[in-house]
Amino acid sequence: MNPAAANIEEAILSAILAGRINPGTRLGEQKLADLFSVSRTRVREAMMRLETRGVVQVSARRGWYVVEPSADEAREAFQTRRVIETGLLHTLRAVPSEVVKSLKEHVAIEREAIAAGDVHSRACLLGDFHIHLADALGNRLLTEIIRDLTARTTLISMLYQPTEKAAESSHDHEDIVAALEAGDIPLAARLMDEHIQKVEAGLNLTAKPDPLAGLRELLSPSTFAGAPPSMPGAANGAHGHGHAHTHHSHASAKED
Amino acid sequence: MNPAAANIEEAILSAILAGRINPGTRLGEQKLADLFSVSRTRVREAMMRLETRGVVQVSARRGWYVVEPSADEAREAFQTRRVIETGLLHTLRAVPSEVVKSLKEHVAIEREAIAAGDVHSRACLLGDFHIHLADALGNRLLTEIIRDLTARTTLISMLYQPTEKAAESSHDHEDIVAALEAGDIPLAARLMDEHIQKVEAGLNLTAKPDPLAGLRELLSPSTFAGAPPSMPGAANGAHGHGHAHTHHSHASAKED
DNA sequence: GCTCACAAACTTGTATACAAGAATGTAAGC
DNA sequence: GCTTACATTCTTGTATACAAGTTTGTGAGC
Numbered sequence: 298m299n300p301a302a303a304n305i306e307e308a309i310l311s312a313i314l315a316g317r318i319n320p321g322t323r324l325g326e327q328k329l330a331d332l333f334s335v336s337r338t339r340v341r342e343a344m345m346r347l348e349t350r351g352v353v354q355v356s357a358r359r360g361w362y363v364v365e366p367s368a369d370e371a372r373e374a375f376q377t378r379r380v381i382e383t384g385l386l387h388t389l390r391a392v393p394s395e396v397v398k399s400l401k402e403h404v405a406i407e408r409e410a411i412a413a414g415d416v417h418s419r420a421c422l423l424g425d426f427h428i429h430l431a432d433a434l435g436n437r438l439l440t441e442i443i444r445d446l447t448a449r450t451t452l453i454s455m456l457y458q459p460t461e462k463a464a465e466s467s468h469d470h471e472d473i474v475a476a477l478e479a480g481d482i483p484l485a486a487r488l489m490d491e492h493i494q495k496v497e498a499g500l501n502l503t504a505k506p507d508p509l510a511g512l513r514e515l516l517s518p519s520t521f522a523g524a525p526p527s528m529p530g531a532a533n534g535a536h537g538h539g540h541a542h543t544h545h546s547h548a549s550a551k552e553d
Numbered sequence: 554m555n556p557a558a559a560n561i562e563e564a565i566l567s568a569i570l571a572g573r574i575n576p577g578t579r580l581g582e583q584k585l586a587d588l589f590s591v592s593r594t595r596v597r598e599a600m601m602r603l604e605t606r607g608v609v610q611v612s613a614r615r616g617w618y619v620v621e622p623s624a625d626e627a628r629e630a631f632q633t634r635r636v637i638e639t640g641l642l643h644t645l646r647a648v649p650s651e652v653v654k655s656l657k658e659h660v661a662i663e664r665e666a667i668a669a670g671d672v673h674s675r676a677c678l679l680g681d682f683h684i685h686l687a688d689a690l691g692n693r694l695l696t697e698i699i700r701d702l703t704a705r706t707t708l709i710s711m712l713y714q715p716t717e718k719a720a721e722s723s724h725d726h727e728d729i730v731a732a733l734e735a736g737d738i739p740l741a742a743r744l745m746d747e748h749i750q751k752v753e754a755g756l757n758l759t760a761k762p763d764p765l766a767g768l769r770e771l772l773s774p775s776t777f778a779g780a781p782p783s784m785p786g787a788a789n790g791a792h793g794h795g796h797a798h799t800h801h802s803h804a805s806a807k808e809d
Numbered sequence: 810g811c812t813c814a815c816a817a818a819c820t821t822g823t824a825t826a827c828a829a830g831a832a833t834g835t836a837a838g839c
Numbered sequence: 840g841c842t843t844a845c846a847t848t849c850t851t852g853t854a855t856a857c858a859a860g861t862t863t864g865t866g867a868g869c
Contacts, residue, residue, distance in 0.1 A: 592855085593854090593855095594853060594854065594855090595853085613860075614859070
């Protein structure tokens with residue numbers, strides 16, 4: 298595969314996994330081409346690959362956009378994750394001690410990031426746990442599948458998750474690792490199942506994603522100070538920033 | 554997505570699933586472009602997508618080739634299928650009666666094809682069973698993942714499977730459906746696990762795929778009659794077609 | 810007769826030019 | 840002042856031309 302195109306692909310995917318790119322973000326071909334110092338051809342190649350992997354979409358002659366999964370797609374993604382990750386644990390007969398060890402280390406790093414209030418790496422690490430688990434088994438194919446799925450669920454969380462529950466997720470991870478260490482694989486599988494269901498249940502899938510989310514963010518109170526005078530078309534009720542809307546998107550909303 | 558490119562992609566994928574394309578087959582850009590009456594650009598688009606999905610590979614300035622999975626990759630693919638398909642069954646609490654019904658119909662069609670000796674559609678249907686099962690659950694994402702995996706395992710079977718075991722596979726399918734109908738989902742999951750393991754065990758993964766398989770086929774006895782006279786470089790031992798080689802590839806070797 | 814070096818043909822890799830359409834800005838009409 | 844029609848600009852869609860490399864074919868030399 299082309300190294301340059303692979304770089305772009307990987308850069309975008311890992312940015313999504315890290316919660317640095319919001320769903321709905323527009324990815325212009327020329328801008329990416331300039332940024333990576335390659336021609337549009339390469340960028341298009343990377344984008345088409347990402348489209349196949351389900352993380353971006355093209356709108357004809359308008360541009361490439363990071364996907365904004367619908368509620369239905371969100372349910373499918375979570376169901377698929379449950380199927381695969383519990384299936385993974387069920388299939389195992391024993392977990393190698395090195396794997397348990399590296400998972401414990403991962404959880405420790407998670408806790409550290411949470412304790413330190415490091416929102417950014419925390420979000421990244423929480424999603425990474427599952428990838429790490431698959432990776433530890435040495436099945437590259439399965440790892441890649443879970444990685445793509447995690448990118449999806451990360452975006453979903455950013456769209457539908459109203460609150461942060463990082464500590465809780467990390468606690469779940471800890472329990473799963475403990476069960477694995479104790480050799481109680483059915484328990485681990487059950488915990489994993491419950492964990493993913495819990496995360497899904499924490500989402501507000503009835504609230505449709507707000508197509509204006511990006512704009513609203515720009516109009517939030519903190520940025521009002523620097524706003525240009527006499528903003529035209531501020532056809533809003535006068536509640537300052539109120540806007541009774543159940544949904545709000547925030548940068549590092551990833552939870553799992 | 555581009556309709557023309559999507560057609561090419563789908564045509565190639567379903568040909569693989571049907572066992573009509575052998576692993577290692579070369580897919581020239583220009584030839585495909587002529588065949589589908591599109592430009593190379595579109596063909597390349599489809600090929601890159603298929604590469605992302607793991608069914609073709611490009612060899613620099615030589616061409617695109619249908620993948621020939623290594624023994625390691627074969628193990629990964631089967632492990633992944635076991636994980637996902639048993640996970641799928643384990644996750645279920647109940648199976649809707651319509652799903653059972655459509656699965657029974659599918660198995661009936663399988664048996665018919667086998668009884669009629671219809672090698673071609675039989676191979677296609679056997680792989681289709683699993684896709685059908687996923688599809689019946691209405692999860693498009695999961696269906697697509699299993700579809701791609703099935704393409705992989707089909708190619709693997711064509712490379713490593715020395716014998717045909719179609720009837721056996723269909724019998725397994727029947728048992729699985731029976732368990733589902735009886736509502737005994739854990740049993741169905743166990744049967745599925747055993748089924749996939751059995752298919753994998755039926756492969757000869759120690760025998761390295763023969764890079765000359767395609768050539769050997771062309772030199773098989775049946776085609777010898779019409780062979781051009783005084784074939785140059787027939788540097789073979791004089792055993793007619795013997796060639797003590799553990800592996801031989803045949804067109805419709807798909808088993809599952 | 811066999812091997813090796815060179816040339817020709819063929820195939821993918823990449824960039825670029827231009828076409829087609831969408832979004833935006835502008836001005837005329839009511 | 841507001842709406843609507845049109846022109847402009849920006850972005851992707853597509854094809855094509857050429858570059859780069861691989862394979863095949865040919866002939867000279869031993």
